[in-house]
Amino acid sequence: MKFNNFDGGLTEGQMIEHMKDLASKNKVFKSFIGMGYYNTHVPPVILRNILENPAWYTQYTPYQAEISQGRLESLLNFQTLITDLTGLPMSNASLLDEGTAAAEAMSMCNNIQKGKKKTFIIASNCHPQTIDICKTRADGFELKVVVKDLKDIDYKSGDVCGVLVQYPGTEGEVLDYGEFIKKAHANEVKVVMASDLLALTVLKPPGEFGADIVVGSAQRFGVPMGYGGPHAAFLATSQEYKRMMPGRIIGVSVDSSGKSALRMAMQTREQHIRRDKATSNICTAQALLANMAAMYAVYHGPEGLKAIAQRVHGLAGVFALGLKKLGTVEVQDHAFFDTVKIKTSNAKAIADAAVKSEINLRVVDGNTITVAFDETTTLEDVDKLFKVFAGGKPRLN
Incomplete structure (x- = not known):
């Protein structure tokens, strides 16, 4: 049931139903925006x-x-x-x-x-x-x-x-x-x-x-x-x-x-x-x-935390190397941890293509995109990113 008129008020049950209907319209995309905000696994x-x-x-x-x-x-x-x-x-x-x-x-x-x-x-x-x-x-x-x-x-x-x-x-x-x-x-x-x-x-x-x-x-x-x-x-x-x-x-x-x-x-x-x-x-x-x-930190311990960091950095490195081989964009050549900076002439078009694949990228300006990796990133996510930057083509081998 949909409620478009609230003049008469709603019961608690109706309001809960209405809020569920609104919530069902949310689309949660995979975020690679970074800027201090990252997906993470909460240990059960x-x-x-x-x-x-x-x-x-x-x-x-x-x-x-x-x-x-x-x-x-x-x-x-x-x-x-x-x-x-x-x-x-x-x-x-x-x-x-x-x-x-x-x-x-x-x-x-x-x-x-x-x-x-x-x-x-x-x-x-x-x-x-x-x-x-x-x-x-x-x-x-x-x-x-x-x-x-x-x-x-x-x-x-x-x-x-x-x-x-x-x-x-x-x-x-x-x-x-x-x-x-x-x-x-x-x-x-x-x-x-x-x-x-x-x-x-x-x-x-x-x-x-x-x-x-x-x-x-x-x-x-x-x-x-x-x-x-x-x-x-x-x-x-x-x-x-x-x-x-x-x-x-x-x-x-x-x-x-x-x-x-x-x-x-x-x-x-x-x-x-x-x-x-x-x-x-x-x-x-x-x-x-x-x-x-x-x-x-207690759950993972020092070595566990370091292993997560190394994996995140490794995925970022794989992505940066793949983009260089792709050759359609310029990967900025500086030391990085989890965020890859990319120069391109069509930043907005790439970001729009990413949205169609339910991916959020950070558009810094008209010529700059950053892609930030985190604990939840998988190789499948990296594949999807390659396809976005390759214009929908299959990933590089």
Whole structure:
């Protein structure tokens, strides 16, 4: 039964039927867009025992530490996961998403410089949504956001508090930021690096480059895309800046009996401390999704995570090599992890052909397409992509 007129209202049963009818019209295509959003396999044990378990999903935040040791242990696992992969010693117990985490890091840079330097530079290789969020948040701090190509970034003004870069870049490139960070530090500028957790299982950690703050999303660690969210973000930094970190930090303490116990060691939101001492008023945690990401890491283990990363990179490599043999487009020749950048004169036509095969690609501009691979990608998917780029012809052997 279809309902086109709601003047008289609907019963609950009729409304459910109507919503099912609307939902049946949705078409979920295979996404190769990337930009911080990837398909992932949720291990069934995590799906059943955490995501679908009211004992976990109704618990927004474990205020009562004495009855929340299990949840606190899981969040401590999340922090440990982040510090291990980023190469920095301090991590909070999750933030809202990657874009707002980057904005929080921008605020940290402003606070570290005590508000004396009011320009924040963002490299153009950052995700566009991250750039937009930082611009929006900057107004509240009276900060000036400048977006520049990496090679054009300089600090001549003497007014730069921090710089944000992406690793790997939004179009897939993997760069060595060692000299870039040395130059920034020589000019007393803090470096924020937005990164990808799966990539960090095989790439050099940002902390080893000398990055001051690392942010990103834990989404591809067992958290469904969910039509864009919610997803748990992370923020890691050095001990020096722990008092300026947003969010909350889980620590190990000792109880009255002398036994090891977990607690929230630091809470910096205004609902927890005096408003003038708060580091942020929007540093909302995503405890459930952070717990899922932590358990995903426990489920697979270090070698399992690395194997997933190597397989994703391998599929991207097969695709790039196949396109070069195909010869109809130009594959950009730079180091990459999971995202292949392609130059072509008919980007829109290729993207439209992909849609007909229920595939979503990212059209960067009229001449540029990127194809991002993930944990769920199969060789059959790669075959379909080849057919799209070959104009419907069979794959190359």
